[in-house]
Amino acid sequence: MTKRGVLLGWGGLVVLLGVGVGVWWGWFRAPYALADSPRVDVTVRAAKSEYPDVRVTAEDVDTLVRVYVQRLKAGDVEGLMELAGPAYDGTRGAAYEQVREFGEGARGPVEVTVLEGDVDYFNPVRLTYDRTGQEQELLLVKDDGYWWVGLGEGDPAAGM
Structure with missing residues (x-):
């Protein structure tokens, strides 16, 4: 094999790997992630239910609720x-309202209970802030394969 053929082969491999990384970055990587700080103490669990979907949803939303508490x-x-x-x-x-009302509670341990949802793409969760004794219920909405927080005003079914 000539030197030019080897260079073209390796160049093609580099391009192929670059495209593969780009596809993974755009399609498979979650659009949100925990930052290195501040650290949060969050326990996510499924409510007692006869339906196994609640446990699966608890695993699916784990990162989202941790990121939510971290941002709070x-x-x-x-x-x-x-x-x-x-x-x-x-x-x-x-x-702003969430930070004002629950930011202090997020500085201590937070227990998140994933409740039974009525449909696959809406799911309520209950956050209990041990530091302040507050409870908060959030609606999580699944769109394009990712879970989001129902934050603000809107029709959660509009994107379905």
Whole structure:
């Protein structure tokens, strides 16, 4: 094999790997992730149910609710807005309210209970903030394979 053939072969392999990484980055990587700080103490569990879907949903939403609590703790309004479902408006005001009302509670242990949902793409969760004794119920909305927070005003079924 000539030197040119080897270079073309390796160049093609590099391009193919680059395309593969790009596809993974765009399609398979979650659009949100935990930051390195602040650290949060969150326990996510499924409510007692006769339906196994509740346990599966608890596993699916684990990262989202941890990110939600982390953004609350940091007072990160912009970060909370990024977690809002695609069909929601008024997320800035709602995010400010969430930080104001639950930010202090997010500084301590938080227990998240995934409740039974009526349909596969809507699921309520209950957050219990041990530090303040507050409870919060959130609606999680699944759109394009990812779970989002029903934050602000909107029709959660609009994107379905």
